Each structure stands twice: as structure tokens, then as C-alpha cells.
Amino acid sequence: MTTAPEATPTIVLVGHGMVGQRFLEALAERGLTATHRVVVLCEEPRPAYDRVRLTSYFSGRTPEDLSMTDLRFVEDHGIELHVGDPAESIDREAREVTARSGLVVGYDLLVLATGSSPFVPPVPGKDARGCFVYRTLEDLLAIEEYAKNATTGAVVGGGLLGLEAAGALDGLGLTTHIVEFAPRLMPVQVDDGGGSALLRTIENMGLTVHTGTGTQEIVTGDDGAVTGMKLSDGSELATDLVVFSAGVRPRDQLARDCGLTVGERGGIAVDEQCRTVADPHVFAIGECALAADGRVYGLVAPGYEQAQTAAATIADDETDRLTFTGADLSTKLKLLGVDVASFGDAHGTTADCLDVVYSDSRAGLYKKLVIGSDGTLLGGILVGDAEAYGTLRAFTGSVPPVPPESLVLPAGAGAPAPLGPSALPDEAVVCSCHHVTKGTVRGAVTEHGCTTVPEVKKCTKAGTGCGSCVKVLGQLVTAELEASGVEVDKGLCGCFPQTREELYEIVLALRVASHRDLLDRYGREDARGGDGCEVCKPTVGSIIASLAPVIGASGYVLEGEQAALQDTNDHFLANLQKNGSYSVVPRIPGGEIAPEKLIVIGEIARDFGLYTKITGGQRIDMFGARVEQLPVIWARLVDAGFESGHAYGKSLRTVKSCVGQTWCRYGVQDSVRMAIGLELRYRGLRSPHKLKSAVSGCARECAEARSKDFGVIATSHGWSLYVGGNGGATPRHADLLAQDLSDAELVRLVDRFLMFYIRTADRLERTSTWLERIPGGLDHVRDVVVHDSLGICDELEARMRAHVSHYRDEWAETVNDPEKLARFVSFVNAPDTPDPVVGFVPERDQMKPDLPLLDIGRRPAQSEETALEGSAQR
Amino acid sequence: MTPALETTDLKVRIQLTDAWFTVCDLSVLLPGRGVAALLPDGRQVAVFTDRTGGLYAVDNRDPFTGAAVLSRGLTGTHRGRPFVASPLLKQRFDLETGRCLDDETVRVTAYRVKAA
Ligand code: SRM
Ligand SMILES: Cc1cc2nc3c(=O)[nH]c(=O)nc-3n(C[C@H](O)[C@H](O)[C@H](O)COP(=O)(O)OP(=O)(O)OC[C@H]3O[C@@H](n4cnc5c(N)ncnc54)[C@H](O)[C@@H]3O)c2cc1C
Ligand code: SF4
Ligand code: FES
Numbered sequence: 001m002t003t004a005p006e007a008t009p010t011i012v013l014v015g016h017g018m019v020g021q022r023f024l025e026a027l028a029e030r031g032l033t034a035t036h037r038v039v040v041l042c043e044e045p046r047p048a049y050d051r052v053r054l055t056s057y058f059s060g061r062t063p064e065d066l067s068m069t070d071l072r073f074v075e076d077h078g079i080e081l082h083v084g085d086p087a088e089s090i091d092r093e094a095r096e097v098t099a100r101s102g103l104v105v106g107y108d109l110l111v112l113a114t115g116s117s118p119f120v121p122p123v124p125g126k127d128a129r130g131c132f133v134y135r136t137l138e139d140l141l142a143i144e145e146y147a148k149n150a151t152t153g154a155v156v157g158g159g160l161l162g163l164e165a166a167g168a169l170d171g172l173g174l175t176t177h178i179v180e181f182a183p184r185l186m187p188v189q190v191d192d193g194g195g196s197a198l199l200r201t202i203e204n205m206g207l208t209v210h211t212g213t214g215t216q217e218i219v220t221g222d223d224g225a226v227t228g229m230k231l232s233d234g235s236e237l238a239t240d241l242v243v244f245s246a247g248v249r250p251r252d253q254l255a256r257d258c259g260l261t262v263g264e265r266g267g268i269a270v271d272e273q274c275r276t277v278a279d280p281h282v283f284a285i286g287e288c289a290l291a292a293d294g295r296v297y298g299l300v301a302p303g304y305e306q307a308q309t310a311a312a313t314i315a316d317d318e319t320d321r322l323t324f325t326g327a328d329l330s331t332k333l334k335l336l337g338v339d340v341a342s343f344g345d346a347h348g349t350t351a352d353c354l355d356v357v358y359s360d361s362r363a364g365l366y367k368k369l370v371i372g373s374d375g376t377l378l379g380g381i382l383v384g385d386a387e388a389y390g391t392l393r394a395f396t397g398s399v400p401p402v403p404p405e406s407l408v409l410p411a412g413a414g415a416p417a418p419l420g421p422s423a424l425p426d427e428a429v430v431c432s433c434h435h436v437t438k439g440t441v442r443g444a445v446t447e448h449g450c451t452t453v454p455e456v457k458k459c460t461k462a463g464t465g466c467g468s469c470v471k472v473l474g475q476l477v478t479a480e481l482e483a484s485g486v487e488v489d490k491g492l493c494g495c496f497p498q499t500r501e502e503l504y505e506i507v508l509a510l511r512v513a514s515h516r517d518l519l520d521r522y523g524r525e526d527a528r529g530g531d532g533c534e535v536c537k538p539t540v541g542s543i544i545a546s547l548a549p550v551i552g553a554s555g556y557v558l559e560g561e562q563a564a565l566q567d568t569n570d571h572f573l574a575n576l577q578k579n580g581s582y583s584v585v586p587r588i589p590g591g592e593i594a595p596e597k598l599i600v601i602g603e604i605a606r607d608f609g610l611y612t613k614i615t616g617g618q619r620i621d622m623f624g625a626r627v628e629q630l631p632v633i634w635a636r637l638v639d640a641g642f643e644s645g646h647a648y649g650k651s652l653r654t655v656k657s658c659v660g661q662t663w664c665r666y667g668v669q670d671s672v673r674m675a676i677g678l679e680l681r682y683r684g685l686r687s688p689h690k691l692k693s694a695v696s697g698c699a700r701e702c703a704e705a706r707s708k709d710f711g712v713i714a715t716s717h718g719w720s721l722y723v724g725g726n727g728g729a730t731p732r733h734a735d736l737l738a739q740d741l742s743d744a745e746l747v748r749l750v751d752r753f754l755m756f757y758i759r760t761a762d763r764l765e766r767t768s769t770w771l772e773r774i775p776g777g778l779d780h781v782r783d784v785v786v787h788d789s790l791g792i793c794d795e796l797e798a799r800m801r802a803h804v805s806h807y808r809d810e811w812a813e814t815v816n817d818p819e820k821l822a823r824f825v826s827f828v829n830a831p832d833t834p835d836p837v838v839g840f841v842p843e844r845d846q847m848k849p850d851l852p853l854l855d856i857g858r859r860p861a862q863s864e865e866t867a868l869e870g871s872a873q874r
Numbered sequence: 875m876t877p878a879l880e881t882t883d884l885k886v887r888i889q890l891t892d893a894w895f896t897v898c899d900l901s902v903l904l905p906g907r908g909v910a911a912l913l914p915d916g917r918q919v920a921v922f923t924d925r926t927g928g929l930y931a932v933d934n935r936d937p938f939t940g941a942a943v944l945s946r947g948l949t950g951t952h953r954g955r956p957f958v959a960s961p962l963l964k965q966r967f968d969l970e971t972g973r974c975l976d977d978e979t980v981r982v983t984a985y986r987v988k989a990a
Contacts, residue, residue: 256979264938458976464963494952516925530951531906531924534959534966537948564906568946568961571907576961580941827918828898828909836916837935837942854940 008037009108011314012097014087014254016042018051019286019303020113021068024079026311030320033077039105040079041097043086043114044136047074052300057140058168066137090258092279109281111310112255112268116248116287116298121156121448125218130226131242134165143243147172150240154178154229156215158185162245166207169243176207177237179229181214181443182426189342190366191427193359194383197366201338201384204364210237214447218242232446232484250288250296260284261855265435265461267296272323274310278855283310293326302327338364339386344379344396345370347427353378356405375399430472431462441473445480452489453477470764492763493535495519495527500539500688500763507543513553515540515565539763541565542650545686546758549802556813557649557686558820569648572824573810574630577623579849581838582630584610584622585647586637587683590657590675590695591618600640608633611846617654617692619645624847626834631824635815643809646684650764652691655679656704660697660714667697669714674743675703678712681747682754684807688761688770691754706734709767710750715739719746723753724778726768735771735778738786748797752785755796886921888931889986890914897921900989903929908945908958910934919985920945922969924956930969931985936960937974944982 011027013020024040027033042048047069057066074081085099090110098104118133120126130150132143147153153169155162158180169176178185184195185202199209214232221227228238250267252260261269261278267290269277274289276282286303290296297303305324312322348355348370359366365384372378377396426439444450444459453474457463463470481488491497496519498506503518512518515537520528532540541562548555557566558573569575574582586601601620605612608629610622625633646652655678658664660671675695682691694703695712704727705711711722717740725734738749761770771778783789785796814820825831839850884900890913897911903923911919911934918934922945934942939962947958949969956969966975972984 454976464965464976495950526954527951530954531949531956533950533952533957534948534964537906537950561906564904567948568943571946576943576946578939578941578962580943822902826910827912828902828921829896830912833912835910835918835942837940 008035010037010039010106011109011111012105012107013038013040013111013113014097015113015115015251015286015288016040016044016048016069016081016083017113017115017286018048018068018300019115019307020111021048022304023111023113023285023307023311024077025073026308027314028073028077030311030315030317032311032315033079036108038077038079039107040081041085041087041099041105042081042083044138045084046137047071047081047083049137051135054134054137054140055164055168057137058144058171063137087254090254090282092258092260092282095281107281109283109314112276112282112284112288113286113307114251114254114288116250116296118244119247119249120244121215121246123215123217123448125220125226125229126244128218128220128226129224130240131218131244133244134161134168135248140168143168143241144172146241147174150174152177152239153241153243154237154239155243155245156229157245157247158182158209158211159188159245159247160186162243163202165243165245166202169241170205170207174241177210177239178202178207179210179213179215179231179237181212181232181447182439183212185209185211186340187426187439189340189346190381190383191347191368193357193368194340194342194366194381197359197361197364197383198338198340200361201364212446214443216447216449248287248298250290252288255282255284255288263290263294263296264464265296266290272309272325273313274306274324275313283313285310291324291326295326297327299327339382339384341382341386342380344377346379346381348378350378369405430476431460436460436462438476441476442480445477446484450477451481451486452494454494491524492539493533495523495530495532495536497524498522500543501760503540504543504547504759507540507551508547511551513544513548513551514561515544516561535763537565538567538570538650541570542686542688546803547799549806550799555806555808557810558814567648572627572630573634573644573648573814574625575648577849579838579851579854580627580835581623581849582625582627583647584625584630584633584637585615585619585645586642587645587679588619588654589679589683590655590672592657592672592676597640597642600637600642604633604636609840609847611848618656619654621647624840624849626826626838627824628826628831628834631815631821634811638809638812638815644684644811646810649684649686650689651684651686652679652682652693654692655682656692656694656708658696658702660695664697666700667714668716669697669719671695671697671703671712671714674712674719674746677743678747678750681804682750684810685754685758685803687754687758689764689766691767707731708734710734710753712746718742721746721749721753723781724768724771726766728766730768732768732772737778737782749785751800752793752796753781755799756781756785756792759796884989886929887988887990888913888919888921889988894988894990897931906949908947908949910942910945918942918945920947920958921987922949922956922958924949924951928956929987929989930956931987932958932967932969932972933982933984935982936962936965937980937982938963938965 049066050068085101087097088100089098096104096106118135133139153174154177155166156179158178166176166178184192185198215229216232217230218226219228226242228236230236252262252266252268255268256262260276263269268284268288269290270284271277272292274283274285276284285306287298309322309324312320352373353370356369367382369380370378376399427437430438430441440460441462444456448459450456450459456473456477463473478488490499492500515532518540519532544553545557557570605622610624613621615621655675657672657675661667661669678693692708693710694705694708696703696705697714705713706722706725707727708725711725711734713720719741720739721737722734723737726732757767826835827833839853840847841850886897886900887894888897905923905925908920908922913919919931920934922930934944936943943961944958947961949958957966958969959966967982972982974980
């Protein structure tokens, strides 16, 4: 091949799969192959072929038939195609790609189209002889060869590709099994009804299906070859060959290694032009790309759109601008001779939608339409007969001219489907940050042998984003384990076998004021003598803080060993933000604030350049303080009469109020006075989770008291106390505990209620979940705190009195103690140098974190590490 | 990890490519809590000690968020090995190897560290 003249810009394409090939065609269509040198690095031993129709190899198509690459095309356009020579590294500074052969190609633009790789669950024996994946022609050739000496085959995974692979094994004459941990086949595309129609058809074809079953181990014989597999139901399945088809993962390692941004669940992050967000000289398309809408598309059509988009962007022609902002995931498949289609909101997730179902399992037919309350066709699932797919899809999003039923159902056969079980369906997304479904979480337990939430987090990534789903994860794991007869360890964490409540009782009864002592005496055998963990340290720290006056410990959370137990936020008495800066929230009791104090906040925010925002809790948050600025800012706030708002602590946050009787024409009590009184009484009280409250001046409830842990609503006779309310992820209206209370009666009941909660709740359990969990629920709580059925109310009240009388403002105490202040430095060896990663850029007259700085900052550390590792190998 | 004695004039030192770099007095470290230090080339390191006096140093940057905050995470022991949990999204890192315990594909640089 000729070397192009120096001035010709070079485009390097890494990966010659379906999308890569489409990209080359799109370049050629736009004349770009004439103006650019185009170099392609292709890992597989053959140029691009039709992966979608891979399976047709078994029905007689040759690899040549499947090829998508006309060598004339390559030659005519002067494309330099290096077959069997994958890219091994990218140097983005020098703009060079190095291939395995040692070939180094400089580029002006680099396009990554590396596709994905099959995910193989980490079961023992997965690498044994006889285990395969199903992705490339080479995989198929190997399976075909191995099957010659086999009689039985098993496919792990009953999704789209799994069924295709199963069909192939069946076609090779093997007795074929499908093992799927979800309760039905093709869990992503179809619902339970569709799943059973599919199951029926597939079983009729002579395949054996094991749904709701996980693979636990691949069993091998003396010669190291597969002889069977152990399943989660305890049975063993004899098989000579195993094909894993448990999903795919984007191949983004090359991109990771050169510091390009990748998504948390993988995929090279690109913008709407398919340019990587980290480097304008690099594009990513196809299954390896994390599109601008945050998704990785595993279908070829969206990949083709991305290929076109990238080519159009490179051509930079005014009349040919394309963007890729997302794609429809509707699919129609023909596999194993069964028609399956799903489109639109196939699972009926839109509020108030109805479904119309026709099913005939004898005939393997299942058709479901999802219809909105106004008659709009929202989506559907068709199994066994997908004839109407095209028409129905076209009508999706509108009210069809004829009743949609008539398009799929035999006349008169349409009947509304019965309502599903109230329990979460398997496809319900339990972790929205990482889009992890209940089925996946269950699979982590059944399929991957996870027995604890940390294991499930590691396995599925669920719960590793905002963390708001961790509670639900815990419930799912427990339920799943209990269902499989495993005794569930209720211990707080890997260090303590006791629950939080039990630890509270131990700390109280034995006056243990140290996490270390507690761990060494009561911890699990192998955790004693250790350092505990990030779960038990703050929990024990909180218990000690709640009980401090009673057990004679210091109530100051940064005293001695206590300092080491606190979560970061408590440790710096401020809330950590995404770029390592902190927010500052002074207490504004009841939301009432005098103009002078407002001015002080304004001045401080202005002088330190902080971003200010009115919070949902009726106070003012100042963001963007560097750690070394916290003491200076707080010294000024304390000086002006402010105190800590405990926005960082698992403790009382705010008591919101409405203006109440003083100003409002409807008010019947002074809600502001009461709110301020309650906020000052319970400020600084450490508890299992944060505590919120509100006081409304009448039943109109402008303070939203019934969404609070304890809410107070005025009546003409006094106050009503509501408990167990919650906003947040799982809202709950508070329940009435008692009514027509005097001021003193109200405070006494709240004292008891809070102390009882603090004593018996689990770690990070809001009052709402606690109230629903504890045996007897609200009635029991009322018996205990109103009727004193356990005879503990004096004690509970005494504990609250001790808290109130020992309260000291943490920030006032801190700014007056030089030793405590010493920890508020950016660097121990350069206390005056600010952390360079904490930077800000302007937005709407204020400032916000400079996020690209977090990426730029990340680069040196990573390249350093690769350099070190590289030199160690040499 | 090097067991250290409770002597105030001991310094915490970190091994860089060519030499040992002094970070701070040993006495400023609080068991179970970290400090951040700036290296000559601008990188940041998080230094920890545990209750037995073991010393650890890893890159201060949290690879999941880019923020330089690992020194502010909580430490603990997992299966007998020391770790720090990122204060932002709580992923745990082995303090001796720098490996992320929650994602095998991620690690931070771990440094050799001693008190002398
Ligand atoms: C600042 C604020 C949003 C705003 O700009 O208005 C806010 C900000 C945060 N909220 Fe909130 N919440 C804020 C009002 C609320 C409210 C509304 C309210 O309090 O009236 C709710 C719903 C009410 C409730 O809690 O029931 C609310 C429900 C949550 C939740 C979900 C709680 C739940 O039980 O489901 C979390 C997560 C958690 O606590 O686990 C959360 C957590 C957080 C954290 C602490 C997340 C974190 O760890 O970084 C945010 C940090 C703030 C910071 O750095 O200073 N925030 N958050 C509000 C501060 C109020 C204040 O003055 O203290
Ligand atoms: C059996 C099967 C059936 C399918 N059925 C359907 C279907 O019915 N409908 C549908 O829409 N989709 C289907 N798909 C998915 C479809 O094949 C993919 O979406 C499509 O192939 C993605 O194209 P791509 O170019 O991104 O990745 P790929 O086609 O996988 O190509 C990526 C290429 O990059 C190469 N590569 C990776 N790393 C490097 C490197 N460092 N250097 C050089 N080269 C590298 C790989 O070897 C590979 O050849 C199916 C897939 C399979 C396996
Ligand atoms: S809750 Fe009642 S008293 Fe308070 S502001 Fe609303 S209407 Fe007025
Ligand atoms: S919803 Fe699961 S981590 Fe945010």
C-alpha cells in the first residue's frame, strides 16, 4: 500500500466489526476516503462480517457468505486494512496507536469501534475445556468442532443470544438445556405471559429449560474437560459442553488505559456527535460507546446511526449535520422459529396504563398491548405471531383509528388482563443509578452466590451510586436467602454479629465508650483486634454520641477516638461535595431569620465566593468552601450568633414552620414559636438516621408536617403529633400519634418517641421504615410512648433531658480549639496550598464546580501508573 | 506496612522513584483517619495509620470521581487487610496494594511508607 503524502490527514479506525464497516462506507459516501488516509486495525482474523446472522453459519452459510467487506471496496478507496492486528495502546498526546505487530500509526482522528465482549459469570470452572462464548465466527467454529465428540450441551442465559445459541446446539444434534436465573425466558424483552408462551414453544421443540435457576459451578472430569454443571436448586446437570451467554460488556479497556472517560458501568463516553467527551480527536461508535443519553446500545441499528453521525461530523458539511441522541429499543426477532417482538413501553410502566392480552398457550401465542388511560397505544409484546408488529409500532404514541385490539385479537377475544402481583416484578429497576433490576439482584444471590449487600453491590454495581437503594437491596437479599433456606446473618456488618439495637443496649448497660473496646470484646472472632469498618465505626460513633451524657462520654464528636469513627461529613462538620469542596449550613431555627443575619450570610458568601441556595429545609446552603476555609468561615458565623445546622450529621436537620397564627388569617396556634422551640431542643441529637420535623399553624398544613419524622399540626385545642412521615425516595404520610396536646404534653411525647426510636432502630433506618418494621407497628409505639406499657418512659425522658442540658455547639467548640483546627488543612505538608482539583467556573452570576478539572486532574495519576506497571514488566 | 514506635520525632516517609520523601511527623497521624500530602510533582498522597501503628500511603485521588479525597475516607479491616472507603461513593481500596475491593478493574497507586 502506498504511503499518503504528509499533508493528508489520517483517520485510524480501531475495530472492524459491523459498525466499523458501516463507518468506512459512510466515509466513502462523503468522499472522505479521497481526502484522508484511512487505516483500519482489525483484531479478528477476517474482515467485518454479519454478526447478527452469525447463527446462520450452522444452517449452511459459509463465512464468505457472511462477510460484509468487499475487498474491492477496500482497495478502491485506498483503505489500509490490517487484519489480525489489534490495537494495543493509544498515546493521545503523540496521537499514535500501536498495534500488536509493533506497527505505529499516527492519527488526526481516531475512531474506536471495538464492540463488546461476552460476560462470563465468575463461576468456578468457567475456563474449563468445553466452555465457550458465542460472539465470533471463531467461537462458532470451535463449538462446532467440539460438538463432534459431545452429546449434550447447555447454554447459560435464556436471553436473546442464549436462545440463539441453544438453537445452534440443538441444530448440531446435541440434547440441549437452557439455564436462566430469571423466572422466565428473555426476561428483558417479554413479560411473564410472553415468557410462558415462549417456554411452551421451546419445550415443544425438545429443548429443556431451567428458569429461576442459577449456575453455581462447572464440573470437570479428570482430564479437565466439562462433565456437568451444579445448579442453584442443588441438582447437577450432566453436559459435555457449556456456552455462556449471560450478556455483554463494552470493550473499553483501550480507552480506559489512555485516560478517556468511561461510564461507571463501562462504555466510552461520547457526546451527541459521537466524539469522546474527553478528547475531540477521538470518536467512539457501536457497542463500545456510551451514548450521550447515558446508554450503551447492544443492537446494530443504533450502532449504524452512530457510524453515520461520526462520519457526518468528520465531514463537517453544513447540509449534513447528524446527531445521535438515543434510539428506539423495539426489537423483532426470529429465533428458533419463534417470532418475538417487543416495542414501546412493552412492560406497561406508564402510570395508569392498561393492558389488553390475548394468549393461547397451546398454540404458543401471546400478544399484549399497553394502552394509556386516554386510549393511546403505548407499546406491546408479541410472541408466536409478530405479523402486526410493523403496523402497531407505527401507531405507538397515538390513538389508533381502529381499536388496537382488533389488530391482534380474534374478534371478541379481548379481555383486560388481571392485575399483576403487588410485589415488584423482576424487571423493576431497584437501583436507578445503575439501572439494576430486581431480577439482576436476585440473580446475584442465586447465580453468583452473593450472600451480603456488599457482595451484591460488587457483583451488580447496584447501590454504588447515590446509595438510596441499599435498604431495598438488603430486603431483596434477605428475602432471596430466606427463600432458599439460608439462615440470614442479622449482624450489623462483617465486624459485629449484633444488630444496632443490641449494640446500643451493650453500650448503655456496660458503659463502653470506645469502638475499639466494643470490637475487641463483642466483635466477631476474626474482626477483633482490627480496625472495624466504614459501617460499624460511624454507627458506634453515633450510639456513643446519643448516649454520651448517660454513659459519661464526651458529647463532642471530634473528641479522642470518636474523631476517627465519624463519617467524613461529621469529621469536618460540613458536607463533602463532588469535587472535594464542602458546603456550609448554619442553623436557622424554624426558618425564621432576621435581616441582619441574612446580611451576614450574604457577606460571608460574597467574601469567600461561595454559591448560595435556599434549601428545601427553609435555610441557606453555601457551597464550594475549601477544607482550609471552613474554620475561617465558621469563626465569622459563630461571631454573628450562628451555630451548626448539622446538615452533615445523622441528627436533627430542620423543623420547618409556616407563618401560623401570628400573620396568617387561618392560623390557630403560633407554629413558628413551636418550631423554633423544637429545633433548639433537639438540635445536635445523634440518631440512627437524620430527623426532620415541621409545625403547621392549621390543618391546611403549609409546613408539610405529615411528610416528617415527627410533624406537628395545630388544632384549636392544641397540637396534634404525627410520626413516621418521610419524603425522599419512598414517601410516607405520618400517622397520628396523639392529639389536642398542650405544649408540655407535646414536648414530652416527642422526647419519648425520639429516644425510643434511637434506642431500637436499625442503622440508617428512618422513622418511617422503623415504624413499619417493628413488631406491632404504630400501636406498639403508641403503647410504649403514650401509655408507658414498658415502664421505660421516665428513663427515655431523662435521657432526652441529659441531651438537652449537655448540648454545645460543635462549631463554636471547634473554632476555639487550635488542636481541633489543625485537621482543617488541605495538605499536612503544605497547609496553605489549596487542593488544585477544587476549582470553579461561573454560572448564572455565581459559580459551580469545574468538573473537567476532575478529569484533567485524573490523568497524571493514571499515566504514571501505566508507566510504572509497564516498566515493571520489562 | 512498617510497624512504628510511638516516638514523636519520627517522620513519616514515602518512597518515590528515587528517594524517600518526608511527609509529616508521625505524631500527627490519628489511627483510623488519614491526611493528604502534596508530592514534589504535584500529585497527592493519602497517608494513614491504624491501631497497630501500621502505616499506609495511596494516591489521594478517588478514581471514581476524580476528586482528591481518599485521605478523608474511613478506614477499616476487611478479612485482615486494611482498607479505606472513599468518602464520596464509598468504594473500598486495599491500603497495601491500592486495589479497589469493589471493582477489580480499578486501582490506585500504593506507595511504600515508613517511619524513621
Ligand atoms: C440542600 C438540600 C437540597 C436543596 O437544595 O434544597 C438537600 C441536599 C442533600 N440531601 Fe436532601 N436536601 C435537602 C432537603 C431534603 C428534603 C426536603 C425537606 O427536608 O423538607 C428531603 C425530603 C424529606 C425527607 O427527608 O423525608 C430530602 C431527602 C433526602 C434523602 C432521602 C431521605 C429518605 O428518607 O428517603 C437523602 C438521602 C439520605 O439521607 O440517605 C438526602 C440527602 C441529601 C444530601 C445530604 C446528600 C449528600 O450526602 O451529599 C445532600 C447534601 C446537601 C449539602 O451538601 O449541603 N436528602 N432532602 C436540602 C437541605 C435541607 C436543609 O436545609 O437541611
Ligand atoms: C449471535 C448474535 C446475534 C445477534 N443478533 C442481533 C439481532 O438480531 N439484532 C441486532 O440488532 N443485534 C444483534 N446482535 C448484536 C450485533 O451483532 C451488534 O450490536 C453489532 O455487531 C455491534 O457492532 P460493533 O461494530 O459495535 O461491534 P462488533 O461487531 O462486535 O465489532 C467490534 C470488532 O472490534 C474488534 N476489536 C475489539 N478490540 C479491538 C482492538 N483493540 N483492535 C482491533 N480490533 C478490535 C473485535 O474483534 C470486533 O471484530 C447479535 C450479536 C450476536 C453475537
Ligand atoms: S398551615 Fe394554616 S396557618 Fe399555616 S400558613 Fe398554612 S393556612 Fe396559614
Ligand atoms: S439508586 Fe442505587 S445507587 Fe442510586
